[in-house]
Amino acid sequence: MxxxxxxxxxxxxxxxxxxxxxxxxxxxxxxxxxxxxxxxxxxxxxxxxxxxxxxxxxxxxxxxxxxxxxxxxxxxxxxxxxxxxxxxxxxxxxxxxxxxxxxxxxxxxxxxxxxxxxxxxxxxxxQHHVYIRVSVDDKQLKLDCDTIIFIESQRNNVIIHTVDMDYTTLGPLKKFEEMLISHGFSKCHNAYLVNLSFVEGVQKEEVILEHNITLPISRAKKKEFMSALTEDIL
CATH class of the missing domain: 3.40.50.2300 (Response regulator)
Structure with a gap:
């Protein structure tokens, strides 16, 4: 409606x-x-x-x-x-x-x-887009997930890195993983949840994203991440 x-x-x-x-x-x-x-x-x-x-x-x-x-x-x-x-x-x-x-x-x-x-x-x-609502500085923001590049865990907070700017809100990262795992996101590391549509490549121990961003990929997460990336491409 x-x-x-x-x-x-x-x-x-x-x-x-x-x-x-x-x-x-x-x-x-x-x-x-x-x-x-x-x-x-x-x-x-x-x-x-x-x-x-x-x-x-x-x-x-x-x-x-x-x-x-x-x-x-x-x-x-x-x-x-x-x-x-x-x-x-x-x-x-x-x-x-x-x-x-x-x-x-x-x-x-x-x-x-x-x-x-x-x-x-x-x-x-x-209506085909997926949105999340987050609390930032006592304000409720509505973010289009298509604009989120990756989400980073930092102590008790997470930093949502978007195409336009970064937003800091309360964690944990697991909460965002549960919301976004079925919408093209996957963890390359315990501290990073990545929007797979921004991935340009994976080499050795790094994930290369658009906008000249490089993130570490852990051994424990690599197999699962690569599997999710392949499914996203297909």
């Missing part, structure tokens, strides 16, 4: 968007869960990456849509954001937060349907 959040302080506009979503759901026979929040501050408070699509009014009393989107992007790079605005002047700023686009008030259904079609297509393509 696609989870949608409408963040709009005008009740009549929020009801209009709900009606549009329900109309779209009936026409396309798709299940949606819709939640309405009246201000951006309600959205960012305790946000955990729980939505697939956010319809976000730009002009709100306490926390405007652009500021809310900036905060959301710090913890969720994947949620689809569509701005609802009364002026194009604000909407063009949406590119800075990777918004899908914007709809001008008063919102006509054909314009809504056009951009909502794009949003649903993105949601459907993302």
């Amino acid at each position: 696609t989870k949608i959040c409408i963040v709009e302080d005008e009740v009549d506009q929020a009801e209009l968007l709900k009606n549009y979503i329900n109309r779209y759901a009936n026409e396309h026979r798709l299940p949606f869960s819709i939640e309405h929040l009246s201000d951006g501050i309600d959205l960012v408070d305790d946000y955990k990456g729980q939505y697939d699509i956010i319809l976000l009014d730009i002009q709100m009393k306490h926390l405007d849509g652009m500021a809310a989107a900036e905060k959301i992007r710090k913890v969720d790079l994947d949620v689809i954001i569509i701005f609802i605005t009364s002026t194009v002047q604000y909407a063009v700023q949406g590119y800075a937060v990777d918004a899908l686009g914007y709809v001008l008030k008063p919102v006509p259904y054909p314009q809504f349907e056009q951009i909502f079609d794009k949003a649903i297509q993105r949601v459907e393509s993302k």
